[in-house]
Every structure is written in structure tokens, then in C-alpha cells.
Amino acid sequence: QVQLVESGGGLVQAGGSLRLTCAASGRGFSSYTMGWFRQTPGKEREFVAAISRSGGNTDYADSVKGRFTISRDNAKNTVLLQMNSLRPEDTAVYYCAAGPYGLGRFERNFRSWGQGTQVTVSS
Numbered sequence: 001q002v003q004l005v006e007s008g009g010g011l012v013q014a015g016g017s018l019r020l021t022c023a024a025s026g027r028g029f030s031s032y033t034m035g036w037f038r039q040t041p042g043k044e045r046e047f048v049a050a051i052s053r054s055g056g057n058t059d060y061a062d063s064v065k066g067r068f069t070i071s072r073d074n075a076k077n078t079v080l081l082q083m084n085s086l087r088p089e090d091t092a093v094y095y096c097a098a099g100p101y102g103l104g105r106f107e108r109n110f111r112s113w114g115q116g117t118q119v120t121v122s123s
Contacts, residue, residue, distance in 0.1 A: 001026060001098075001111065001112050002024045002025065002026035002027075002028070002029055002032060002077075002098050002112050003024065003025045003026050003112070004022055004023070004024055004096045004097070004098060004112055004113065004114035005022070005023050005025075005096075005114055005115070006020060006021070006022050006094065006095065006096045006114045006115065006116060006117040007020070007021050007023070007117060008020040008021045008117060009094060009117030009118045009119045010118075010119070010120070011120045011121075011122065012086055012119075012120070012121055012122070013121070013122050014086060014087055014088055014121055014122065014123050015085060015086065016086050016121070017082070017083060017084045017085075017086065018083045018086065018119060019080060019081070019082050019083070020036070020080065020081040020083065020094055020096075020117060020119070021078055021079075021080055022034070022036075022078060022079040022080075022081075022096030022114060023077065023078055024077040024078070024079070024098065025077065029074060029077040029098075030053055030054075030074040031053060031100070032053065032098040032099060032100060032112075033050060033051070033052055033053060033098070033099045033100075033101060033102060033103055033104070033109070033110075034050065034051050034070075034072055034079045034096070034097070034098055034099075035047065035048070035049065035050035035051070035096070035097045035098075035099065035109075035110055036048040036049045036050070036070060036079075036081045036094060036095065036096060036097070037094070037095045037097060037107070037110075038090075038092035038093065038094045038095065038119075039092055039093050039095070039116075040091065040092045040093075045095065045107060046061065047061050047105040047106075048060070048061055048064055048068065048081070048094070049061065049064065049068055049070040049081060050070065050103050050104065050105065051070045051071065051072050051079065051103075052102065052103055054074075055071065055072045055074070057103055058070055058103075059103050059105065061105075063089075064083075064090075067083065067084050067085045067086075068081060068082065068083050068084070069081070069082040069084075070082075079096060081094070083119070086119075086121045087121060088121045088122065088123045089121075090119060090121050091119060091120050091121050092118075092119060093116040093117065093118050093119075094116060094117050094118075094119055095113055095114055095115075095116045096113070096114040097110035097112065097113050097114070098110060098111065098112040099111055099112075
């Protein structure tokens with residue numbers, strides 16, 4: 001398994017940008033599909049984006065498509081989530097996740113999770 005640590009969250013005005021970083025430690029990073037999820041109080045955690053092992057394939061939730069970009073650097077064991085044109089409804093705790101399966105949107109596809117980083121978008 002890998003251990004995951006997210007960073008880069010913070011407070012930003014609507015229309016602004018943030019870049020989240022997920023740093024992985026442990027063996028076999030390049031063998032994992034990586035994903036980002038988010039959660040707001042009182043709601044279930046929801047899928048945001050995922051990237052395949054090689055980085056050649058990506059998937060996005062409709063709510064972020066065209067605004068967010070997921071990427072990975074297997075040499076550095078990192079996954080990035082570039083978030084542009086942020087909206088107040090993007091406010092959430094964002095979690096990085098790693099899974100042994102192919103691209104998927106379900107939490108059950110992911111086995112390792114970070115502790116999360118708070119993103120707050122003010123109107």
C-alpha cells in the first residue's frame with residue numbers, strides 16, 4: 001500500500017485557482033490508479049477526478065469537467081489537481097486516493113486514502 005498526504009488547500013475567491021498536491025510514499029506508486037474525491041459536512045464523499053496508472057487516461061465528474069485537471073508524475077510519486085474557475089460549491093475537504101483497479105468513480109475501487117485538505121471558495 002501507499003501512504004498519501006495532500007497539500008495545497010486554502011481560501012480563494014470565486015473565479016480563482018488552486019493546485020492540490022498528493023504526495024505518495026511506499027512502493028509501487030505507478031501501479032495504482034489515483035483519484036480525488038471531496039466531501040462537505042452532512043454529505044457523502046463524491047468523486048472528482050481519476051487518472052490511470054500511466055497517466056494516459058483521465059475521468060472527471062461532470063461538475064468539474066473543463067475546470068479541473070488531474071495529472072501525475074510517477075517519477076516523483078505525486079498527483080496534482082489543478083482547479084480553475086473555482087465556485088463556492090467547490091468548497092469541501094478534498095481527499096487523494098489510490099486503488100489497484102482501473103479507472104473508476106466508486107470509493108470501493110480505492111484502498112488508500114489521505115487525510116484531506118480543506119478548500120474554501122468565497123463568493
